[in-house]
Amino acid sequence: MLTYFFSNESRFIIVPIIIGAYLSGLFYLAENLSVPLTAFQLGLALGCIIFFFKKLILRDSTFQIYGLEFLYLLLALFIIFSIVYTPEREDALFSSIRIAVLVFMSYIFVNTIHYEKDIRFILIVIVVTSTIVAFTSLMQSLFNPDLVITNYINQSNSIIRESGNEVDPNIFASNFIMPVMLLCTTIMKSKSRLLQSMCLLSLLIIVLAVLSTYSRSVWVSIAVGILYIILKFKRVDIIIYALIIVALGILLMPELRVFFSTVLERMQDIFAGTEDDSSNIRLMLGIGAIKMFFDSYFMGVGFQGFSTYFQNYYTIQQTIGVYEPHNILYTIFAEIGILGFIVFLYLIYKIIHTAYSCSKVNDSKLINIVGHSLLASSISYLVFYQFYGGLTNSFIYILIGLIFATKKVSQNEILDLEFIKN
Numbered sequence: 441m442l443t444y445f446f447s448n449e450s451r452f453i454i455v456p457i458i459i460g461a462y463l464s465g466l467f468y469l470a471e472n473l474s475v476p477l478t479a480f481q482l483g484l485a486l487g488c489i490i491f492f493f494k495k496l497i498l499r500d501s502t503f504q505i506y507g508l509e510f511l512y513l514l515l516a517l518f519i520i521f522s523i524v525y526t527p528e529r530e531d532a533l534f535s536s537i538r539i540a541v542l543v544f545m546s547y548i549f550v551n552t553i554h555y556e557k558d559i560r561f562i563l564i565v566i567v568v569t570s571t572i573v574a575f576t577s578l579m580q581s582l583f584n585p586d587l588v589i590t591n592y593i594n595q596s597n598s599i600i601r602e603s604g605n606e607v608d609p610n611i612f613a614s615n616f617i618m619p620v621m622l623l624c625t626t627i628m629k630s631k632s633r634l635l636q637s638m639c640l641l642s643l644l645i646i647v648l649a650v651l652s653t654y655s656r657s658v659w660v661s662i663a664v665g666i667l668y669i670i671l672k673f674k675r676v677d678i679i680i681y682a683l684i685i686v687a688l689g690i691l692l693m694p695e696l697r698v699f700f701s702t703v704l705e706r707m708q709d710i711f712a713g714t715e716d717d718s719s720n721i722r723l724m725l726g727i728g729a730i731k732m733f734f735d736s737y738f739m740g741v742g743f744q745g746f747s748t749y750f751q752n753y754y755t756i757q758q759t760i761g762v763y764e765p766h767n768i769l770y771t772i773f774a775e776i777g778i779l780g781f782i783v784f785l786y787l788i789y790k791i792i793h794t795a796y797s798c799s800k801v802n803d804s805k806l807i808n809i810v811g812h813s814l815l816a817s818s819i820s821y822l823v824f825y826q827f828y829g830g831l832t833n834s835f836i837y838i839l840i841g842l843i844f845a846t847k848k849v850s851q852n853e854i855l856d857l858e859f860i861k862n
Contacts, residue, residue, distance in 0.1 A: 450558040453490050454549060455565050456483035461834050462569045462615065480834055484545060491548055504551050506844035511787045512543060518780035519743045526742025526775075527749070535744055535832055542837040549841025556806050556849060562842070563622055563810065570619040571642045574649035577612075613650045613658035614824050615835055620646055621665050621816040622809075628673040629809050657827035665820035672812060721762050722827075728753045729770035733777075740777035746829070749774075765829035792818045795843045801850045811850075814843050 460483025495501070516536075523532045553559060623643040627636050650658060670676060728750045732741045741749045747763040765771040773781035795818045798811030817839055 448558075449490075449494055450552045450554070451561060453487045453494075453552045454558075454562055457487045457545065457548075458562065458565055458838065459483060459569050461838060462573045464834075484541070487545075487548060491552065503547070504848070505547070506550050506848070508787065508790060511783055511790065514783045515776075515780060515787065516540075518776045518783065522740055522742040522745075522776045522780075524742075526745040528742070528744040528747075532742065532744040538832050542832065542834060545834075546837045546841035546844070549838070549845045550848060553842075553845035553849065554852070559810055559842075559846060559849060560806060567619050567622060567639075567642060570616055571645055574616060574646040577649045578645065578652060609653040610655045610657055610824075610828060611833065613653035613655040614661070614821070614828075614833070616646050616650050617658070617662060617665065617820045617824070618813070618817045618835065618839060620650070620662055621669065621820065622813040624666055624669045625673075625809050625813040625816065628669060628675045629805070629812075657824055660827075661820040661824035664823045665816040668816050668819055669812065721759050722766050724754050724759060725750065725762075725766050726770055729765065729767075729774035732774040736777065738778045740773065740775045740780065743775050746771055746775055766827055768825035768829050768831070771829040788822065791840055791843060792822070794847055798843065798846045798850055807846060807850045810842075810846050814839065814846060818843070 457480070460479040460481070463479035464481075519532075519536055523529055523536070526532050553562070620643065623639045623646070627639045627643070630636055630639070647662075650662065729746070731753055732746070732749050735741075746765045750759075750763050750765075765774070769781075769785075772784045792815070795811065795815040798807065799815045801807045801811055821836060821839065
């Protein structure tokens with residue numbers, strides 16, 4: 441029993457974290473608590489307990505790192521220093537602790553994923569769990585005739601957007617970025633018609649769920665990621681097949697016709713070139729960030745201090761009560777200053793460069809597929825966070841953990857191949 445556990449530790453440690461992360465988008469475990477208990481918190485706690493239990497049983501004091509420690513430390517120092525003068529110290533401390541826990545979670549991924557079979561199993565769990573969550577979301581949105589008709593009547597005025605249990609439908613939609621990229625890459629690379637068909641069905645369910653959130657920022661992000669995959673593999677035919685399936689669905693299901701009419705209306709707003717409240721507010725938020733940056737003498741206004749200081753520049757009537765930053769880059773330089781901003785940019789570069797290096801591995805078909813999927817996911821999240829602020833999305837750290845775990849596995853595979861050749 442223990443032998444099986446130690447040889448498959450990732451299944452007992454990582455899987456509860458991933459399942460919990462997706463299920464947290466659907467429901468709370470204890471909503472009435474001062475800090476609502478989510479499935480992700482429970483899954484992460486369970487994963488950590490099993491991780492340390494295994495270390496204790498084996499008397500294993502080793503802990504693998506993946507090379508970003510100095511950058512993490514520098515960024516942490518800038519954040520801690522800014523908490524001294526931030527107007528939102530309580531929120532800043534809470535967010536800092538949460539970020540630290542999520543960073544530690546990424547190290548758990550690196551320390552428990554050792555083989556290709558681990559990555560394969562974890563990716564299957566991601567796809568299956570995200571598909572179930574997406575289908576459940578569709579049952580509440582697309583297959584709810586009253587909701588579909590209401591959104592069609594309202595069109596661009598006041599759409600009811602599916603968000604699962606998330607407060608923000610944009611975050612709920614962004615949770616599906618990684619499985620979408622994984623499914624697209626698998627469809628492009630696989631030669632099995634059965635596997636392609638299964639992936640295409642799963643992809644269709646997830647894409648419909650993303651569309652039901654009416655999150656234009658995620659639509660654009662996913663489109664950019666898929667565009668990268670298409671250009672990389674030069675497989676436009678797969679996309680044509682997907683469009684044919686969608687067209688048939690629209691013809692056969694009246695609900696889909698109404699739903700896609702609303703989606704097209706929402707999508708048209710992206711390219712219309714007209715000024716709307718959303719565009720104006722994003723512009724004001726960007727200008728406000730620049731003013732904070734210069735008014736604080738390039739030091740920033742303090743971690744989590746953006747919303748408070750922004751109200752010094754614009755009134756509630758001008759922003760319609762929106763004060764949260766909508767771009768991670770201007771959030772960083774407005775809150776923790778120029779030095780923190782430079783460190784943050786370099787951190788992003790290192791993560792994306794590592795994902796790129798994984799995509800260049802040709803010795804393993806699985807690692808190659810995973811590498812391209814993770815790189816496309818990184819690009820998509822980078823685009824998404826040009827429309828959104830915040831550093832506490834659990835899926836970002838799951839992605840980082842998978843990137844560096846994949847790098848470790850790919851290096852081990854190369855070493856094994858060289859050992860066999862010699």
